[in-house]
Amino acid sequence: METKITKEIIAHTAKLSRLELTEEEEKGMEKHFASVLGWVKTLDAFDASSVPATAHISDAVNVLRDDVPGEPFGREKLLSCAPERSEDSYIVPRVVE
Amino acid sequence: MSGYVPTIGLEVHCELKTETKLFCSCRNKFGSEPNTNTCPVCAGHPGVLPVLNRKAVEYTVRAGCAIGCKISRYSKWDRKNYFYPDLPKAWQTSQYDLPLCTGGEVKITVGGEEKTVRLNRIHLEEDAGKLVHGAGGTAVDYNRCGVPLMECVTEPDMHSADEAVAFLEELASVFRFAGVSDCRMQEGSIRADVNLSMSRPGEPLGTRTETKNLNSFRSVRRAIEAEIRRQTEVLESGGKVVQETRRFDDATGEGYGMRGKEDAQDYRYFPEPDLMPVVLSDDDVGRIRASLPELARDRRKRYTERLGLPAYDAEQLTCDPAVAELFDGAVNAGANAKKAANYVMSEIMRKGKTAGEDGIIVGISGTQLAELLALVDKGEINLVSSRDVLDRIWLTDETPSAAVDALGLRQNNDEGEIEKLVRDIVAANPGPADDFRKGNEKVLSFFVGQLMKATKGKTNPKIAGELVRKVLSE
Ligand SMILES: [Zn+2]
Numbered sequence: 406m407e408t409k410i411t412k413e414i415i416a417h418t419a420k421l422s423r424l425e426l427t428e429e430e431e432k433g434m435e436k437h438f439a440s441v442l443g444w445v446k447t448l449d450a451f452d453a454s455s456v457p458a459t460a461h462i463s464d465a466v467n468v469l470r471d472d473v474p475g476e477p478f479g480r481e482k483l484l485s486c487a488p489e490r491s492e493d494s495y496i497v498p499r500v501v502e
Numbered sequence: 503m504s505g506y507v508p509t510i511g512l513e514v515h516c517e518l519k520t521e522t523k524l525f526c527s528c529r530n531k532f533g534s535e536p537n538t539n540t541c542p543v544c545a546g547h548p549g550v551l552p553v554l555n556r557k558a559v560e561y562t563v564r565a566g567c568a569i570g571c572k573i574s575r576y577s578k579w580d581r582k583n584y585f586y587p588d589l590p591k592a593w594q595t596s597q598y599d600l601p602l603c604t605g606g607e608v609k610i611t612v613g614g615e616e617k618t619v620r621l622n623r624i625h626l627e628e629d630a631g632k633l634v635h636g637a638g639g640t641a642v643d644y645n646r647c648g649v650p651l652m653e654c655v656t657e658p659d660m661h662s663a664d665e666a667v668a669f670l671e672e673l674a675s676v677f678r679f680a681g682v683s684d685c686r687m688q689e690g691s692i693r694a695d696v697n698l699s700m701s702r703p704g705e706p707l708g709t710r711t712e713t714k715n716l717n718s719f720r721s722v723r724r725a726i727e728a729e730i731r732r733q734t735e736v737l738e739s740g741g742k743v744v745q746e747t748r749r750f751d752d753a754t755g756e757g758y759g760m761r762g763k764e765d766a767q768d769y770r771y772f773p774e775p776d777l778m779p780v781v782l783s784d785d786d787v788g789r790i791r792a793s794l795p796e797l798a799r800d801r802r803k804r805y806t807e808r809l810g811l812p813a814y815d816a817e818q819l820t821c822d823p824a825v826a827e828l829f830d831g832a833v834n835a836g837a838n839a840k841k842a843a844n845y846v847m848s849e850i851m852r853k854g855k856t857a858g859e860d861g862i863i864v865g866i867s868g869t870q871l872a873e874l875l876a877l878v879d880k881g882e883i884n885l886v887s888s889r890d891v892l893d894r895i896w897l898t899d900e901t902p903s904a905a906v907d908a909l910g911l912r913q914n915n916d917e918g919e920i921e922k923l924v925r926d927i928v929a930a931n932p933g934p935a936d937d938f939r940k941g942n943e944k945v946l947s948f949f950v951g952q953l954m955k956a957t958k959g960k961t962n963p964k965i966a967g968e969l970v971r972k973v974l975s976e
Binding site for chain 1: 522528529535538541554585634638639642775779
């Protein structure tokens with residue numbers, strides 16, 4: 406299937422990722438997207454008709470753990486990684502729904 | 503009359519009551535200090551690996567068994583991608599095309615008529631964090647992020663707010679009795695999205711809107727009623743309903759459209775590479791099915807048909823699994839079914855009532871209740887003082903008998919002793935005694951009252967009444 410990378414696709418994808426791109430960046434992305442898709446297209450050369458469909462490359466299933474609480478990790482260690490924080494929470498720019 | 507009929511489908515989210523989260527060993531606990539139940543996995547740090555909670559899978563399968571779903575022998579995980587600060591990974595781990603349960607149905611009774619609401623699927627996913635919007639910014643608490651959440655999607659089988667609420671109540675009851683979720687609206691552990699369209703009978707369904715995140719039965723009802731009014735007005739004035747995601751504002755009682763909400767394709771679902779599929783054998787499913795406790799409907803049937811209770815009692819006793827367990831426990835320990843039912847419906851319900859709309863605290867065991875009722879039955883204590891015993895043994899494992907002794911409540915049933923006291927009181931009150939002999943029956947209660955006062959209420963009132971009459975009539 407041929408997908409033409411358009412300005413609209415770039416703008417829409419940027420919006421979904423909450424990115425603001427300049428016109429120049431959009432143009433650069435257009436080229437970059439096209440080259441990534443071209444690279445993935447290499448796979449078309451492979452005849453996959455005899456390979457069963459799978460959701461995962463590994464054969465493992467049922468990797469499960471018991472429902473037992475672990476040691477608390479420590480809020481301070483996590484919050485100290487945040488660019489902005491309060492005493493007990495992460496702070497992000499006010500989001501309006 | 504407009505002739506438009508609403509068609510309603512629901513998406514219901516229920517948090518599972520596991521000890522830990524879906525993909526990490528953080529506690530699944532409501533009401534903790536913000537961000538104390540978090541770790542690099544649920545806080546979305548790079549390089550971490552999620553590991554699936556076995557119990558969450560079991561609970562979802564058990565929920566599916568309770569409503570007659572087909573249990574998938576092979577199911578898998580997918581990433582639902584969106585950027586919002588309540589999900590630190592920027593995707594929600596969910597199930598897209600191969601959910602754990604498909605199909606199923608819930609029976610509801612509305613206006614005396616039984617109806618079936620079909621389910622499309624139940625899948626398991628992770629809950630998101632909580633946002634608190636402030637002036638300076640938005641504070642994020644990830645305690646709820648990663649809590650196991652079942653999403654139950656119905657077919658568009660409901661046609662009124664009454665039916666939708668009846669469905670939610672029945673679904674919550676099934677999940678509570680199955681022991682998989684507390685379904686507490688106040689704590690947000692059950693929430694619903696409403697899909698609604700209007701159409702004339704015989705015509706194809708109209709364009710639907712989705713009202714998101716309703717967190718009380720009352721909001722569900724009000725949101726549906728408001729949306730029926732709004733869509734009917736639009737259609738009757740010749741307009742078109744726009745397909746959109748909406749919010750309902752509880753304060754104003756009105757819904758409003760949300761702009762910029764993503765479409766399904768914008769979620770760019772793809773298989774989750776960090777989690778392996780779940781494969782269940784017939785044995786696994788059979789074992790989980792066998793762990794399913796008796797549900798409310800089955801209990802009601804048993805209470806009326808086998809125990810001979812009125813339908814009203816059966817309804818009351820199955821309002822909450824803890825209440826039904828207490829009642830069954832007391833009956834199993836030898837209590838009379840009707841007496842136990844009456845006591846549970848009056849004293850226990852009164853004492854166990856919590857402030858909110860959901861839930862009741864049951865502070866005694868079936869054995870304790872059976873013994874308490876036996877003490878009343880044998881006249882060791884009276885019904886009034888049984889409340890003091892209840893207060894004392896509530897949330898403890900003290901036996902009612904020990905509590906009666908500790909409180910000094912044991913009734914005097916010794917007729918000889920009581921008769922002697924009655925004679926003393928009658929002798930000390932010749933006036934009222936004469937009144938009785940002249941035919942004034944009312945003074946009987948005066949003498950019983952005097953007797954109770956003299957014995958601090960510990961005289962068997964039945965024996966007291968009989969003896970007062972006997973002595974006065976001599
Ligand atoms: Zn965690």
